[in-house]
Amino acid sequence: MKSLEELKAIKDKMQSTIDLRHEDPAATKVIVAMGTCGIASGAREVLNAFAEAVAENGITKNVMVSQSGCIGLCENEPVAEVISPGKDKVTYGHLTPQKAKEIVQKHLIGGTVVDEYRI
Amino acid sequence: MYRSHVLVCGGTGCTSSGSQQIIDTLKREIKAAGLENEIEVVKTGCFGLCALGPIMIVYPEGTFYSMVQEKDIPEIVSEHLVKGRIVSRLVYDETVTENGIKSLQDTAFYSKQNRVALRNCGVISPENIEEYIGTGGYEALGKVLTEMTPDEVIQTILDSGLRGRGGGGFPTGMKWKLARNIVPNADQKYVCCNADEGDPGAFMDRSVLEGDPHVVLEAMAIAGYAIGANQGYIYVRAEYPIAVKRLEIAINQAREYGMLGKDIFGTGFDFDIGLRLGAGAFVCGEETALMTSIEGNRGEPRPRPPFPAEKGLFGKPTILNNVETYANIPRIILNGAEWFSSMGTEKSKGTKVFALGGKIKNTGLVEIPMGTTLRTVIEEIGGGIPNGKKFKAAQTGGPSGGCIPAEHYDIPIDYDNLISIGSMMGSGGLIVMDEDNCMVDIAKFFLAFTVDESCGKCTPCRIGTKRLYEMLDKITKGQGTLEDLDKIEELCYYIKNNSLCGLGQTAPNPVLSTLRYFRDEYIAHVVDKTCPAGVCKDLLKYSIDPDKCRGCTLCARKCPASAISGTVKQPHVIDQDKCVKCGACMETCKFGAISKN
Numbered sequence: 001m002k003s004l005e006e007l008k009a010i011k012d013k014m015q016s017t018i019d020l021r022h023e024d025p026a027a028t029k030v031i032v033a034m035g036t037c038g039i040a041s042g043a044r045e046v047l048n049a050f051a052e053a054v055a056e057n058g059i060t061k062n063v064m065v066s067q068s069g070c071i072g073l074c075e076n077e078p079v080a081e082v083i084s085p086g087k088d089k090v091t092y093g094h095l096t097p098q099k100a101k102e103i104v105q106k107h108l109i110g111g112t113v114v115d116e117y118r119i
Numbered sequence: 120m121y122r123s124h125v126l127v128c129g130g131t132g133c134t135s136s137g138s139q140q141i142i143d144t145l146k147r148e149i150k151a152a153g154l155e156n157e158i159e160v161v162k163t164g165c166f167g168l169c170a171l172g173p174i175m176i177v178y179p180e181g182t183f184y185s186m187v188q189e190k191d192i193p194e195i196v197s198e199h200l201v202k203g204r205i206v207s208r209l210v211y212d213e214t215v216t217e218n219g220i221k222s223l224q225d226t227a228f229y230s231k232q233n234r235v236a237l238r239n240c241g242v243i244s245p246e247n248i249e250e251y252i253g254t255g256g257y258e259a260l261g262k263v264l265t266e267m268t269p270d271e272v273i274q275t276i277l278d279s280g281l282r283g284r285g286g287g288g289f290p291t292g293m294k295w296k297l298a299r300n301i302v303p304n305a306d307q308k309y310v311c312c313n314a315d316e317g318d319p320g321a322f323m324d325r326s327v328l329e330g331d332p333h334v335v336l337e338a339m340a341i342a343g344y345a346i347g348a349n350q351g352y353i354y355v356r357a358e359y360p361i362a363v364k365r366l367e368i369a370i371n372q373a374r375e376y377g378m379l380g381k382d383i384f385g386t387g388f389d390f391d392i393g394l395r396l397g398a399g400a401f402v403c404g405e406e407t408a409l410m411t412s413i414e415g416n417r418g419e420p421r422p423r424p425p426f427p428a429e430k431g432l433f434g435k436p437t438i439l440n441n442v443e444t445y446a447n448i449p450r451i452i453l454n455g456a457e458w459f460s461s462m463g464t465e466k467s468k469g470t471k472v473f474a475l476g477g478k479i480k481n482t483g484l485v486e487i488p489m490g491t492t493l494r495t496v497i498e499e500i501g502g503g504i505p506n507g508k509k510f511k512a513a514q515t516g517g518p519s520g521g522c523i524p525a526e527h528y529d530i531p532i533d534y535d536n537l538i539s540i541g542s543m544m545g546s547g548g549l550i551v552m553d554e555d556n557c558m559v560d561i562a563k564f565f566l567a568f569t570v571d572e573s574c575g576k577c578t579p580c581r582i583g584t585k586r587l588y589e590m591l592d593k594i595t596k597g598q599g600t601l602e603d604l605d606k607i608e609e610l611c612y613y614i615k616n617n618s619l620c621g622l623g624q625t626a627p628n629p630v631l632s633t634l635r636y637f638r639d640e641y642i643a644h645v646v647d648k649t650c651p652a653g654v655c656k657d658l659l660k661y662s663i664d665p666d667k668c669r670g671c672t673l674c675a676r677k678c679p680a681s682a683i684s685g686t687v688k689q690p691h692v693i694d695q696d697k698c699v700k701c702g703a704c705m706e707t708c709k710f711g712a713i714s715k716n
């Protein structure tokens with residue numbers, strides 16, 4: 001037998017799964033470029049780091065992490081763009097999983113662009 | 120933690136076009152690419168666009184792929200899932216715009232819809248209770264058990280204005296109230312779910328059961344609490360194997376999680392649900408026949424009163440609701456009666472699911488707010504009628520309903536409007552007909568269905584529908600008289616007024632409504648001995664225009680009955696006695712020399 005609290009716990013656990021399947025035009029998008037060059041320089045690890053950090057911090061409702069093809073900034077790979085509705089696009093380069101986590105904390109949660117990783 | 124989900128439709132439509140193989144291949148390819156810990160493959164219920172199946176949607180991007188083939192999978196994996204490059208040739212063309220790809224929600228098919236009953240279909244895995252819980256599932260049950268009295272639950276349903284979606288449109292709250300109060304101190308009551316769905320061409324209930332089975336279980340438990348029952352039965356036709364399997368899985372998971380069984384949420388409330396499979400007789404969808412069938416007897420209706428609320432299953436107070444009716448309940452509890460009653464028209468609240476079929480581009484499943492016009496449903500959501508043909512009529516309510524002709528194209532769809540023009544809401548089958556459909560033939564088709572499905576218990580239905588059918592048959596063969604039309608009408612009313620159950624009482628409706636709106640077509644059959652739509656074979660005559668015929672001999676070689684004769688380069692002729700009216704010659708002729716009338 002489950003209690004109401006246990007039901008709530010399952011719901012919370014599933015939240016990021018369900019959020020992933022809703023398209024919210026107001027959500028901030030983090031788009032990691034996954035061209036061949038990007039993948040070679042570690043874009044997949046960066047993509048996964050973004051996705052995990054967003055889920056861990058419980059902001060899947062407001063942030064969508066996805067991927068795109070090569071965006072032509074190969075010398076700066078891995079590259080990610082952060083697009084918030086109504087704001088200028090911010091492009092980060094030379095990313096690592098660690099930097100991705102930092103961007104989630106400072107930019108996506110804190111609201112401050114991490115200038116040192118910008119390109 | 121998966122960064123991306125690939126949802127593949129596992130509804131009946133897409134399963135029959137190979138979605139299970141697609142899922143297997145997809146999983147294999149994802150594993151081969153080393154992505155199995157990053158990308159989850161989810162088998163869902165119907166998305167609604169069944170005509171474009173198999174359907175696949177990739178999140179978080181929301182890329183909607185249609186008509187996916189197994190051979191396309193390696194490309195989708197290597198391009199889209201690995202490199203983030205959308206495979207544009209497979210994307211649903213309505214989502215492709217000049218500026219890239221737009222959201223599915225913005226397409227004509229989805230933007231006018233409002234998904235309440237179907238909200239989880241195509242969104243969650245129906246075989247995983249945790250996904251249902253993730254969307255707020257079983258919260259409504261928790262709420263009624265811990266915060267509301269049964270009377271408050273019933274009042275909420277009454278206030279919402281919800282009416283039965285199985286066809287009759289009886290207010291659901293009223294039904295529950297009767298079952299709660301009519302027999303004081305009843306020792307046992309039952310909650311039943313009608314998942315028989317016998318209307319040919321309808322698959323709304325099947326899609327809910329396949330896509331979101333838990334919503335029905337949750338609603339039935341809520342109903343059980345409201346009326347004071349602790350046992351439920353779902354009566355589902357055995358011809359729905361996927362729905363049956365998912366229901367079995369769902370019931371087992373719900374028991375395992377304590378959402379069914381003893382002492383739910385520690386409140387002392389017990390409720391359990393059993394499945395009963397029907398053999399697919401249309402009459403078993405009628406409430407008293409359904410209960411008789413659950414009791415283990417032959418599914419024949421019995422007279423009402425007594426109504427099920429007083430003496431239903433096993434003689435105990437019982438409520439029976441339709442699948443879609445139940446699918447609305449948990450949201451009404453969570454969002455409130457006002458939220459629900461803000462949608463729809465004055466007397467028809469909420470939304471209605473329709474299965475679009477016949478001459479329409481987007482055959483599939485749609486859910487629209489009550490009050491949406493037929494034109495919007497067909498032209499915008501349904502994508503219109505293929506091949507530039509003209510809309511002639513739409514049949515709602517299947518064999519119990521009637522047709523809506525072009526003159527009522529702009530009628531807002533709700534219970535009362537449809538009744539007032541001689542049709543009915545029905546359970547949600549909506550069959551579109553164009554200028555090539557013969558209305559006498561349509562009436563005959565539905566009547567053939569009821570003749571077959573009449574249980575035979577009462578004479579007006581058993582014999583009356585048969586005689587009615589024979590008269591229609593006579594007309595389509597060019598042997599009818601004007602007198603027959605009057606006799607038909609008279610017999611229709613006789614059957615309606617004297618049949619025991621709804622099957623017989625509504626069987627004449629397709630005849631009456633086509634007579635009402637398309638009498639001239641009947642008259643053409645009877646007086647002019649022609650079928651204006653060119654459907655009734657016995658009234659057709661194929662002929663060759665000697666001025667246009669070049670004597671190419673193509674038709675003569677094609678004719679299966681050797682009915683065409685003529686010499687090369689000379690006009691050919693058709694021997695009407697031999698012609699079997701297959702139409703092959705007309706299709707073959709390159710010079711348009713052959714016509715039918």
Ligand SMILES: Cc1cc2nc3c(=O)[nH]c(=O)nc-3n(C[C@H](O)[C@H](O)[C@H](O)COP(=O)(O)O)c2cc1C
Pocket residue numbers: 282283284285286287288289291313314315316317318401402403404405406407439440441442444546620621622
């Ligand atoms: C011949 C006949 C067939 C019916 N078939 C169905 C059916 O397949 N599904 C259904 O929900 N209701 C069907 N009904 C209506 C049921 O008798 C009943 O009114 C309905 O299930 C009540 O649920 P609701 O109030 O939620 O609509 C049928 C009625 C008749 C007369």
Ligand code: SF4
Pocket residue numbers: 402420572573574575576577578580581618619620621622623624
């Ligand atoms: S009306 Fe038809 S289906 Fe209904 S009881 Fe009579 S014979 Fe049977």
Ligand code: SF4
Pocket residue numbers: 661677678679680681682683693697698699700701702703704705
């Ligand atoms: S309609 Fe068929 S049977 Fe008749 S003449 Fe043409 S091909 Fe022959």
Ligand code: FES
Pocket residue numbers: 128129130131132133134164165166167168169170172173174483
């Ligand atoms: S069955 Fe797949 S979209 Fe309907």
